[in-house]
Amino acid sequence: MKxxxxxxxxxxxxxxxxxxxxxxxxxxxQGVDLAIWRSATGVLRAWKDRCPHRGMRLSxxxxxxEGLSCIYHGWTYGxxxxxxxxxxxxxxxxxxxxxxxxxxxxxxxxxIWVAGAGEAGPLPAVxxxxxxxxxxxxxxxxxxxxxxxxxxxFPGGLRGVVVLGGIQTSLCLLLQELARGQTMIHALCGPQxxxxxxxxxxxxLRRSIEQGxxx
Amino acid sequence: xxPRLHDYVLSASCYKVxxxxxxxxxxxxxxxxxxxxxxxxxxxxxxxxxxxxxLPVLETGELVLTESTAMLVWLAQGHPGWTxxxxxxxxxxxxxxxxxxxxxxxxxxxxxLHDMLHFPADIDGCRLAGIDCLREVEAHLFEARLAGRLFxxxxxPTIADIACxxxxxxxxxxxxxxxxxxxxxxxxxxIRSLPGFIEMPGIHRLHELRPAPERGAA
Amino acid sequence: xxxxxxxxxxxxxxxxxxxGPYPGRATQLLGQPIRVFRDAAGTIRVQGDAGxxxxxxxxxxxxxxxxxxxxxxxxxxxxxxxxxxxxxxCGVVRVKCSPLRAVENFLDxxxxxxxxxxxxGAEPHTEVGRYEVHIREDTDEVWxxxxxxxxxxxxxxxxxxxxxxxxxxxxxPTAAVLxxxxxxxxxxxxxxxxxxxxxxxxxxxxxxWMALYxxxxxxxxxxxxxxxxxxxxxxxxxxxxxxxxxxxxGMEIPTQADLTSVxxxxxxxxxxxxxxxxxxxx
Ligand code: FES
Ligand SMILES: [Fe+2]
Numbered sequence: 001m002k003x004x005x006x007x008x009x010x011x012x013x014x015x016x017x018x019x020x021x022x023x024x025x026x027x028x029x030q031g032v033d034l035a036i037w038r039s040a041t042g043v044l045r046a047w048k049d050r051c052p053h054r055g056m057r058l059s060x061x062x063x064x065x066e067g068l069s070c071i072y073h074g075w076t077y078g079x080x081x082x083x084x085x086x087x088x089x090x091x092x093x094x095x096x097x098x099x100x101x102x103x104x105x106x107x108x109x110x111x112i113w114v115a116g117a118g119e120a121g122p123l124p125a126v127x128x129x130x131x132x133x134x135x136x137x138x139x140x141x142x143x144x145x146x147x148x149x150x151x152x153x154f155p156g157g158l159r160g161v162v163v164l165g166g167i168q169t170s171l172c173l174l175l176q177e178l179a180r181g182q183t184m185i186h187a188l189c190g191p192q193x194x195x196x197x198x199x200x201x202x203x204x205l206r207r208s209i210e211q212g213x214x215x
Numbered sequence: 216x217x218p219r220l221h222d223y224v225l226s227a228s229c230y231k232v233x234x235x236x237x238x239x240x241x242x243x244x245x246x247x248x249x250x251x252x253x254x255x256x257x258x259x260x261x262x263x264x265x266x267x268x269x270l271p272v273l274e275t276g277e278l279v280l281t282e283s284t285a286m287l288v289w290l291a292q293g294h295p296g297w298t299x300x301x302x303x304x305x306x307x308x309x310x311x312x313x314x315x316x317x318x319x320x321x322x323x324x325x326x327x328l329h330d331m332l333h334f335p336a337d338i339d340g341c342r343l344a345g346i347d348c349l350r351e352v353e354a355h356l357f358e359a360r361l362a363g364r365l366f367x368x369x370x371x372p373t374i375a376d377i378a379c380x381x382x383x384x385x386x387x388x389x390x391x392x393x394x395x396x397x398x399x400x401x402x403x404x405x406i407r408s409l410p411g412f413i414e415m416p417g418i419h420r421l422h423e424l425r426p427a428p429e430r431g432a433a
Numbered sequence: 434x435x436x437x438x439x440x441x442x443x444x445x446x447x448x449x450x451x452x453g454p455y456p457g458r459a460t461q462l463l464g465q466p467i468r469v470f471r472d473a474a475g476t477i478r479v480q481g482d483a484g485x486x487x488x489x490x491x492x493x494x495x496x497x498x499x500x501x502x503x504x505x506x507x508x509x510x511x512x513x514x515x516x517x518x519x520x521x522x523c524g525v526v527r528v529k530c531s532p533l534r535a536v537e538n539f540l541d542x543x544x545x546x547x548x549x550x551x552x553x554g555a556e557p558h559t560e561v562g563r564y565e566v567h568i569r570e571d572t573d574e575v576w577x578x579x580x581x582x583x584x585x586x587x588x589x590x591x592x593x594x595x596x597x598x599x600x601x602x603x604x605x606p607t608a609a610v611l612x613x614x615x616x617x618x619x620x621x622x623x624x625x626x627x628x629x630x631x632x633x634x635x636x637x638x639x640x641x642w643m644a645l646y647x648x649x650x651x652x653x654x655x656x657x658x659x660x661x662x663x664x665x666x667x668x669x670x671x672x673x674x675x676x677x678x679x680x681x682x683g684m685e686i687p688t689q690a691d692l693t694s695v696x697x698x699x700x701x702x703x704x705x706x707x708x709x710x711x712x713x714x715x
Contacts, residue, residue: 014397015397018397018398018400018401019397020401022423023400023404025397025400026394028394060419062421062422062423063423064422064423064426064427065426065427067427069422069427071419071422074422076427085427133357133397133398134395134397135350135353135395136394136395178394178395182395184395195361196358196361199354199357199358200354203350203354
């Protein structure tokens with residue numbers, strides 16, 4: 001995302017607490033579908049959402065211990081991306097060339113960030129705020145920014161102090177473009193803000209932005 | 216008698232009943248109905264059992280039930296917890312979600328029948344209404360989680376969760392993606408991890424619940 | 434531009450028994466609108482958009498048509514005519530995938546433990562042994578034989594599962610037939626087919642069909658079993674990337690267990706049957 005003249009490759013892909021140990025979830029970075037998963041010991045990985053065997057989405061797979069397995073034929077990939085087992089050939093040691101394609105991922109302040117492999121700048125800072133929730137809008141990032149003139153752009157999204165549902169809130173909306181004109185908002189708010197009120201305020205905000213987009 | 220379920224394997228409503236029975240350990244006698252392509256449920260023999268010509272139908276020996284939510288109530292009887300904690304507010308909330316599950320069936324469920332089995336439908340309208348439902352569930356689960364609750368009406372599953380789970384989990388069959396709903400994902404995972412859980416086509420086994428076989432063990 | 438070889442094939446369009454009078458079933462074939470109906474004389478007809486009739490064959494309970502000029506007869510399944518077999522039409526299921534991916538999946542056994550868990554396969558019995566694949570010269574069909582796989586509970590009484598033997602056959606680009614040892618009659622095969630109607634390159638209607646030795650199981654239960662299996666595959670098929678079947682060998686990584694798939698892809702490529710295929714890596 002290009003924001004305020006600075007370029008960062010990092011795109012928020014969710015809140016840490018929504019990706020618990022042992023799960024895989026779908027993600028998206030610059031038009032590329034991702035499988036984001038956390039191993040049993042907590043190692044987080046972001047890979048292209050495509051099994052090298054026959055193209056099945058890895059985000060439909062399952063995590064056992066320190067590996068992600070594809071749901072189609074059970075090929076299992078370790079945290080280093082290498083295929084380490086092919087159930088149809090239990091005695092075969094898979095060639096080293098078979099590997100999932102990894103992107104960079106990092107976590108800070110309760111946010112999961114993804115960037116193109118080896119090309120990331122510094123992580124956008126969202127310190128001082130607490131993760132709230134993620135929600136999708138049928139609107140593009142630019143339309144969301146335009147609907148919220150009170151927030152300022154920063155690398156990763158929008159932030160500032162706004163009145164939401166009648167309450168003054170420190171809000172940070174990390175923006176992630178999804179497919180088909182949708183945008184995921186990963187919202188953070190001030191530690192003193194009432195999370196239920198902010199969540200409901202965000203629902204209102206979504207309705208009004210989507211109405212504006214439809215009009 | 217063993218309760219008899221007139222069943223169609225691809226029906227989300229029939230699955231609700233099979234799932235509930237499995238979770239509470241009630242054995243069902245399944246009678247397959249040729250819903251597709253035979254449309255047996257619209258024929259005279261089936262209509263004699265259920266004039267509405269809908270599935271599922273549960274014959275309990277004393278009753279013939281034709282609404283899946285009523286079947287959940289019947290199955291949960293004698294299994295405390297599955298209908299709430301006995302409080303007035305829990306009882307009302309369970310009813311709230313049972314009624315909500317009809318909205319899921321009319322939106323996401325219909326989109327699925329359209330996309331999969333060629334049912335005529337206003338597909339865009341079904342999907343949009345389905346997305347509204349999913350957003351309501353997601354927002355509710357967010358607030359529940361803040362209060363330390365994992366399920367729709369409390370910290371344990373009830374028939375409310377079982378009534379809503381199938382059409383939510385099967386939404387992708389009707390072209391409605393579940394990518395944007397982290398809360399729903401965690402809730403579905405909690406349901407799929409319950410002891411006795413059974414799957415249906417479109418909802419695969421949580422293979423992670425079992426350890427990987429030792430290499431060479433086969 | 435759709436290759437002539439693709440146009441000249443036969444494709445399934447409807448169940449004959451469910452084909453009613455005009456307007457009948459309005460559907461699509463190779464991206465073109467098409468109509469299947471029974472005329473006043475009771476004859477099943479298939480017409481394109483301009484109202485011209487297409488060549489029609491009624492076989493295996495289904496209506497088949499050719500949008501081009503048929504170069505050969507539609508394949509036969511001799512077992513379908515064996516006395517004592519029950520023929521079961523299983524209806525239609527729409528899938529958002531390439532028709533060729535639907536066929537390829539049907540030829541695959543390694544997914545049984547993960548997709549048809551506890552029905553057609555189960556961990557730890559995941560190994561796919563060597564089997565044989567060849568192109569039959571006389572009929573120009575892809576065949577895989579001596580395919581053996583562990584099946585849990587093939588029969589209610591079979592504790593601990595059994596080894597089931599399969600043969601696979603691709604007699605047309607969008608049809609596949611599987612022969613499977615029949616627990617009720619050792620030495621005989623159950624025959625299960627899928628007939629795939631290519632609506633577009635990324636959308637298909639799939640018509641499963643069976644010819645079984647089974648006098649006991651109610652028809653509805655047989656249909657439901659087949660639909661259950663196929664619908665377990667549907668969520669896989671709608672989530673493979675890319676949607677089109679890659680014919681460029683560099684795009685996906687086959688192993689020995691994928692020999693049938695490799696032969697099928699080569700056969701398609703050699704014959705120019707590329708509707709629903711992707712030729713070069715995107
Ligand atoms: S496609 Fe992933 S294991 Fe086969
Ligand atoms: Fe399959």
